[in-house]
Amino acid sequence: MERTKILVTGGAGYIGSHAVVELYEAGYQPVIVDNFSNSSESVMHGLKEILGTNIACYAIDCADEIALREVFAHEKDVRGAIHFAAYKAVGESVQKPLAYYHNNIASLLTLLKVMQEFEVANVVFSSSCTVYGIPDQLPVTEETPTKPATSPYGNTKKICEDILRDVVAAPNSSVRTILLRYFNPIGAHPSALIGELPLGIPNNLVPFVTQTAAGIREKLTIFGNTYDTPDGTNVRDYIHVVDLAKAHVVAVERLLKGESEPVETFNVGTGRGNSVLEVVQTFEKATGQKLNYVIGPPRPGDVPAIYADVTKANQVLGFQTTTSLEESLASSWKWQQKLMADNAG
Numbered sequence: 001m002e003r004t005k006i007l008v009t010g011g012a013g014y015i016g017s018h019a020v021v022e023l024y025e026a027g028y029q030p031v032i033v034d035n036f037s038n039s040s041e042s043v044m045h046g047l048k049e050i051l052g053t054n055i056a057c058y059a060i061d062c063a064d065e066i067a068l069r070e071v072f073a074h075e076k077d078v079r080g081a082i083h084f085a086a087y088k089a090v091g092e093s094v095q096k097p098l099a100y101y102h103n104n105i106a107s108l109l110t111l112l113k114v115m116q117e118f119e120v121a122n123v124v125f126s127s128s129c130t131v132y133g134i135p136d137q138l139p140v141t142e143e144t145p146t147k148p149a150t151s152p153y154g155n156t157k158k159i160c161e162d163i164l165r166d167v168v169a170a171p172n173s174s175v176r177t178i179l180l181r182y183f184n185p186i187g188a189h190p191s192a193l194i195g196e197l198p199l200g201i202p203n204n205l206v207p208f209v210t211q212t213a214a215g216i217r218e219k220l221t222i223f224g225n226t227y228d229t230p231d232g233t234n235v236r237d238y239i240h241v242v243d244l245a246k247a248h249v250v251a252v253e254r255l256l257k258g259e260s261e262p263v264e265t266f267n268v269g270t271g272r273g274n275s276v277l278e279v280v281q282t283f284e285k286a287t288g289q290k291l292n293y294v295i296g297p298p299r300p301g302d303v304p305a306i307y308a309d310v311t312k313a314n315q316v317l318g319f320q321t322t323t324s325l326e327e328s329l330a331s332s333w334k335w336q337q338k339l340m341a342d343n344a345g
Contacts, residue, residue, distance in 0.1 A: 003029035010084030080122035093153035130154030183237035183269030188335035195335035224298030240323035269308030
């Protein structure tokens with residue numbers, strides 16, 4: 001039976017590559033578009049080893065309209081897209097706002113324009129809980145008001161959501177979209193063949209934790225311990241990347257079956273908040289590794305605490321997470337050990 005083709009922009013990235021695995025294993029034919037600006041071609045080897053087959057991959061920039069049009073023309077019967085391709089570091093976006101606005105917004109506009117030309121209606125958008133800004137109440141639901149973003153990165157996600165709503169609402173538009181607002185993805189595929197591959201100094205907590213445990217970093221700096229949280233450190237909702245990837249498969253199925261509203265929004269998290277200190281302590285417990293950490297000043301753009309109310313995703317999508325924080329962190333450490341073994345080899 002022929003597999004349904006789904007275009008995955010940013011499909012060689014951290015979340016994208018895990019979504020490719022879950023799509024293929026659910027019977028779809030993922031087609032990757034990735035310019036490898038924030039990923040490595042080694043990911044393609046990992047995907048082949050996991051899936052036992054080569055996945056089509058076009059090394060182009062998603063904002064390159066001519067190149068993207070050629071992909072759609074060559075692949076012909078693409079039925080939907082998952083749009084991951086974006087720069088994603090809060091701190092870096094404060095330093096380089098222009099790069100973030102150009103890349104994150106132009107890539108979506110180009111994708112939507114080419115999708116319309118080829119009459120592809122379904123798109124799952126990789127959004128973020130940053131659209132809630134600093135929320136007045138926790139946990140946040142999909143009805144929680146979005147607020148002015150605390151970083152250019154967060155603002156690009158908010159703008160992209162608005163663009164998608166406007167495109168769907170246009171007269172005679174056939175576009176349908178599901179906006180998945182992620183919380184904090186962590187962990188790696190259980191095979192340890194794909195995982196998070198930060199280039200240079202990591203922007204996310206868990207790679208910094210694993211690199212510190214591995215001796216690559218001298219110490220972990222925790223940004224601030226005077227927030228209004230139980231232990232003074234930032235609180236986040238940490239979701240295992242494989243759980244998050246499975247949410248995309250469920251969203252794609254919902255769109256293709258015509259079960260969705262024109263625009264739907266879902267929080268994708270665990271529904272639990274864990275502080276940075278809890279993550280450090282849970283990592284030490286899960287792996288037996290002691291971490292050298294210090295408390296530093298708060299980081300600009302960081303929200304004190306945010307975690308999801310996942311009732312809607314549970315009830316409407318029929319989606320829930322299955323992996324514990326301890327299991328997620330153990331898989332991150334297994335991945336870090338694999339990277340070290342590869343580099344030593």
